[in-house]
Amino acid sequence: MRGSRALAVTLGVTLLFALLVVALPSWAAKPKRGNVPQLLVVSRPWPKLVSVRLLIGGGALADPPGQEGLTALGWSVALRGAGSRDRQALSQAFDALGVQPGLGVDKLGTTLYADVASENLEKCLELLADVVLHPRFESAQVDNVREEMIADIEHLHDDDAGLAVDAIGRYLYRGTLLGRPTGGTKASLQTLTTASLSAWHSKQIGASNVHIGLSGAIDRPAAEALVHKLLGDFPTGPALKPPPSKADDSGRRLLLIDKPRRAQAQVVLALSTVPANHRDALPLLLVNAVLGGPFTSRLNREIRELRGWSYGAWSSLSGAPNLSTWAMGFAPNARDASAAIDLAVQILEELRKDGISTAELRFAKDYLIGAHRLGLETADRELAERMRATELGLDDDEVDTFEKRIEAIDHKTVQRVLRERLRHDNLVATVVGSAKTLRDKLTASAAAFAVEVLERNGLPEQTAQKGLTPAQRPATAVDAPAAATEDDDGAKGVEEEPDEP
Amino acid sequence: MTDHRWYWAALLTCWLQTGWTTSATAGETTMPTLELQAKERQKTLTDHGVTGVQWLDATAFGPAGVERWKLANGLQILLAPDPASPVVAVHTWVRVGSADETPGKTGLAHLLEHTMFKSTTTRPAGTFDRALEQHGASANAATWFDWTMYHEVVPPSQVGMVFELEADRLQHLDLSAQAVRSELEVVRNERREEIDDDPDSLVVETLWNAAFGKEVYGHPVIGTAVDLAGLQVGDVVEFYRTRYVPENTAIVVTGGFDPTAVLGEAVKWYGAVPARTGPKRLDKPSNSKPLATCTLTIDAGSSRLAVAWRTVPLGHADHPALALLAEVLASSDSTRLYRQLVEQSRVASSVSASQSDLRLGGLFEIYTTLRPGKTAADAETLLLTVLADLLGAHPVTQTELDAARNRLKTQQLRELASADGRADVLGRTWASDLDLGLHQRWWLAIDQATPADLQNAAIKWLKNEGRTVLRADPPAQTSLSRRKKGRAG
Known part of the structure; x- marks a missing residue:
């Protein structure tokens, strides 16, 4: 008897749940979680050090026009508080492990990386999982990081070699998505808020958009077990594909x-x-x-x-x-x-x-x-x-x-x-x-x-903005320039898609 | 040329018989095993008629220890094999650097390092680099206050080729007027690009000069612009002849190689270098009094503040504590100076601290880059307050020490992961006139350090007297900084 009643209750609850799901508005439907990103492992037994790399697709190229610096700001703020830890607690937790997490944002993607003594690997992965999946995006930290990024823009002028390299990319690709600064501009950074970071983050962490790499004193079975345990809760989501871009071919x-x-x-x-x-x-x-x-x-x-x-x-x-x-x-x-x-x-x-x-x-x-x-x-x-x-x-x-x-x-x-x-x-x-x-x-x-x-x-973008033809102005979602089609006969897997950063 | 075929066959046989008593997975080799191994190798070499090379000592280091050998001409060979490594790093370390230069001739050690990549009397220009590049390798070099080093990373099969090239330029460098003058022009361009046009490098150069005066570590490694303009070909010839002598030189080999075979190659290529004695190196640090404060106008968008104390050389008992103290102060974003200067007061955008690794005396340095609109004087009071707090009310905590220790250990593991990194550690130690066991002792001291050790080192070395402060501001802010300082004072 008890069994029959239990079955009935179970069926009832299941039916109620099914009805609720059907009745939920579409905005409430969330991507299914529990996905493990692709894992790369390279093993060497000595020294007892493991390097962790999390590659997240999209990069600065995916920043919407007017929001340049979004990806760089977003991941920088994610490192300033995640999960149950605020800025100071997270920093101290990494510190205690001897880990100084690094961040590299480029046009195509973002790499979060850390070197850790193998005995501290599991704790380090727990922290990195929080950073990637559960950033707090506290407004005070958004303001702090924004101010630091604006200072970095100023400091670039003190580094002539860095300035020349930064400027060449922006000048060669001026008027296109590629010609925008990875770290944003003073104006674009001012537009970015906690809300824009939250929206951006949900697109970044689709399981297909993330690759995890572990190298050093760890073998593949151990790496797989750790990643399933600690980084196995990504939502479904596609890889962010870089939008097409083209150089400004207007002569020397x-x-x-x-x-x-x-x-x-x-x-x-x-x-x-x-x-x-x-x-x-x-x-x-x-x-x-x-x-x-x-x-x-x-x-x-x-x-x-x-x-x-x-x-x-x-x-x-x-x-x-x-x-x-x-x-x-x-x-x-x-x-x-x-x-x-x-x-x-x-x-x-x-x-x-x-x-x-x-x-x-x-x-x-x-x-x-x-x-x-x-x-x-x-x-x-x-x-x-x-x-x-x-x-x-x-x-x-x-x-x-x-x-x-x-x-x-x-x-x-x-x-x-x-x-x-x-x-x-x-x-x-x-x-x-x-x-x-x-x-x-x-x-x-x-x-x-x-x-x-x-x-x-x-700044190079000042030249890039003034007195240019419409085709040379910064691209928007509507008028993004087409890829160089005349040269793509030998390319494999290059997709020309509308710009949907 | 001697026929070495018999010799290789013999060595290969011996190597197969003795093998290595360690493997990469087995972890570090013990001292008795290392000594036994080296003695066995010595016997093998002697049995096969290889003379002129003598084992000196062996020390635990990296995956399979390090052996130190000496040729009859005084040149030393340091071998740190790692059977699992697919590459070999070959470093040539010479115990001569800018500290060995005489007044008016600064930049000589560095200019000679550049010239070493030109032609020899037996090989035309470009041959050296081309021979390495054909194997995907490249050669580079560095000059520092206490040493000059040359490094290559090559496939294991090419160690002999590197020895041949390096031994050639140790003996037969072409120091014609044309070769020296063309490289002198490159160095002058390097100085203008990397020092004169770089505000941060100018700050470092000025700080060291203020801290050490004109002696030993006070003049720039690259040389002053005035001295470079006056260097003569004869100066370079004399420096090369007297300083690049076998007794000042060590070849450091790390990675995947057979030590016995490599010793045979070393005898073959370096054994013929004539033994010579160089001038005695300085053995005392500078006696000049450091400047208390100095100012610098920099062509930059924001100000810098630099603070330094003359401290201890590498090998001194307080060196590990000072290295840990630098970590505690500014090496991560949870450290004291970072929190105060960058996050709380928001005066600076970055801050760093370090304890140098030098032979005759060290420098404990703190550098900070300020946010646009802030002056060096703005940061100075804050920075000195943090230090006073550390020395007084809030000494170093166990948590801070543990974090600093863990960060250093991670850095060490990273450095030791590559053959090149391991050769670098060994070469720096040797060129600083220290025994190779220092590496282990230094890390033992790091392991055993207590908060009290750091506190004592801070009290002893980071005193107000003897401190040098450099305020570097852009032209528009220099006057503002001076006015603010004037008011404060």
């Missing part, structure tokens, strides 16, 4: 940021090229190894070794899912800056015209393959490589097949890629230095840049 232009008392000039030149998952991306890496990657590259040899113009000269290729940026930089004395820029452009033009030799190609392959192997020495570095591939939307075996794919590239392909993918007609430059010393020489430079000058303490 140069932004001179005036620092009247500086002796040296910080120079960065850049152009936009194919995405990281494009078939031409790896040949471009080989080209970069010849042009400005290692110490014996053409750029370093000509600018530093032969002329002594700069302490260093470099070039790099930084990938993204729908385009990549190729850049080169150096820091000559202001009197040599114009000549150094002309020389760098000449080196690039000659490379495009004449190509690279078979000996140079062999060297570039050996260099990249060797560096790849050496780069996987520690568990943390290997995990970072694998998570970078994930962030860029590359194949799962990207790290493991790198050598084979580099070896398979032939000379003819490299020559074609050089011509097609380094479009120097749209080369863009930023120079931080004394306008009085630099302006006339740069204007008369053989590289023929259209020169714009920003006064001291000017």
Whole structure:
């Protein structure tokens, strides 16, 4: 009898619950929780240290227009109080474990990371789970972090090299989502509130948008058990896909940021090229190894070794899912800056015209393959490589097949890629230095840049906003620029979607 | 050239017979095992006719300990193998740095370090770097007050190649006028870029000069602009000839290699370097009195405040306590200075503290970057109040100490994770004229430190007298800062 009554009660409760669910308005329906994000594990038994990385998709590219800095502010505030712990309690809890959690926000995603002695791993993961899943977003902390981020914007002006690198991205992609500052502007940060952070956070933590990485003194079964226990309660939710973006291809232009008392000039030149998952991306890496990657590259040899113009000269290729940026930089004395820029452009033009030799190609392959192997020495570095591939939307075996794919590239392909993918007609430059010393020489430079000058303490976005055509204004959800369609024949999995940050 | 084929076959056989008595999973090797292992290796080398290399000592370190060996010419070899590592780090440490320079010749040690990457009389320029880059490796170097170091990380198969290149430039560096002058221009560009145009670097340079005067650690490692302009080719030649001698040099090898085979390679490539004696190094710290206060006008958007005390060298009994004290004060956002300056008063946007690792005497430094509109004087009173509080009413707590200790330990594990990091630790210790056991003793002291140890070190070393304060403000705020200070005073 007791059993029958219990059954009846159970059925009744179940029916009532079902009715309630049906009757609930749609706004009350919440994503199902209990999901475990994808886990990457790289094991090394010594030392007894574990590195934790939580990669959250979206990044600054997903910040809505007008709310630049939202992602950076959001995760910074999340680290200032989560779960049952306020700012001080959370900080002290990490401190007690010897953990200093780090935060890296870039255009594509956010990485929360921490190194922890293996005996403290479980406690550290508990805290990180709170940060990611249950941030408090207290208004006082929002105000504090906002003020600190505004101070950081000011401090950027004291770091000439950092300013030149920051400015090149904003100048090259001005008028597009990519051209916005990751840390926001003073104006955009003022618009952000606790409410906007809460809304933003719910989209960030969809299980498919998060990847967890553990490396070091932990094996996969132990890692899985810990993650299921402590990080197994994510809501369902999609991966945030980066919106399409495109460089401002309006010819060669140069932004001179005036620092009247500086002796040296910080120079960065850049152009936009194919995405990281494009078939031409790896040949471009080989080209970069010849042009400005290692110490014996053409750029370093000509600018530093032969002329002594700069302490260093470099070039790099930084990938993204729908385009990549190729850049080169150096820091000559202001009197040599114009000549150094002309020389760098000449080196690039000659490379495009004449190509690279078979000996140079062999060297570039050996260099990249060797560096790849050496780069996987520690568990943390290997995990970072694998998570970078994930962030860029590359194949799962990207790290493991790198050598084979580099070896398979032939000379003819490299020559074609050089011509097609380094479009120097749209080369863009930023120079931080004394306008009085630099302006006339740069204007008369053989590289023929259209020169714009920003006064001291000017910010690149001020130039990007004024006097531009509608197509160059910051994109909105409606008028986001289309991806570069003419180049996407070799890209895998690049989706062109409406901009829904 | 000698035929070494017989020798390799013999060494390989011996290695297979003796093997390693530890593995990466087995944890740290014990001292008796290490000594036994090294003695066995010595015997193996002797049995196979390899002479001119002598075992000195062995110490627990990293996954499988470190052995110290010495060639007949005085050059030392430090070997810290890790069978699980897929790479090998090769460091060359020379016991010479900017503290060994004479007045008017500052920047010489650093200029020579640059020149070491040019040509030798046996190899044209670029050969050195190209040979490494063909294996994905790259070479770099650093000059500090007490030492100069060169480092490469290579595949295990390329250790011999690195030894060949390094031994060549230790003996046959091309110091032609052209090579030196071209690199001098690079260094002058480096100085303008990294010091003169960088407000934070200028603050550091000015603070150290105020704290140490012109002696030992008071002049910049990179050299003053005036001295760099006056350096001559002959100065570099003389410095190279007298300072880069085997008895001042150690090769540190860490990672996945066979120690016996590597010793054979070392004898092969470095054994021929002629033995020479260099000048005696300074053995006393600066006697000059530190400046109490100084000001600096910086071309920056916000002010900086820096405070320093001359303290103890690496190896001194108080060094671990001072390192912990720096952690307690400012190394995380729950520490005293951070909470007071950054979060509560909101005067500063960042603050840091550190105890330097130097051979003849240290510096305990605190740096803070202020928020726009705030002056160095605004932060000074607050900072000194926090210190007075620590020395008086609110001494270091056990919780603060535990957190500081744990943070340092995590940093240590991170540093030891890579072969390059391990070579760095060993090289720094050796180049500071300290025995390699210091590493273990230092961490033991960190483990055993009590709040009272930190308190005593603070009372002893962070006194008002002997303190140097540097106020660095942008031009517009310099006058404001002076006025405020004037009122306060």
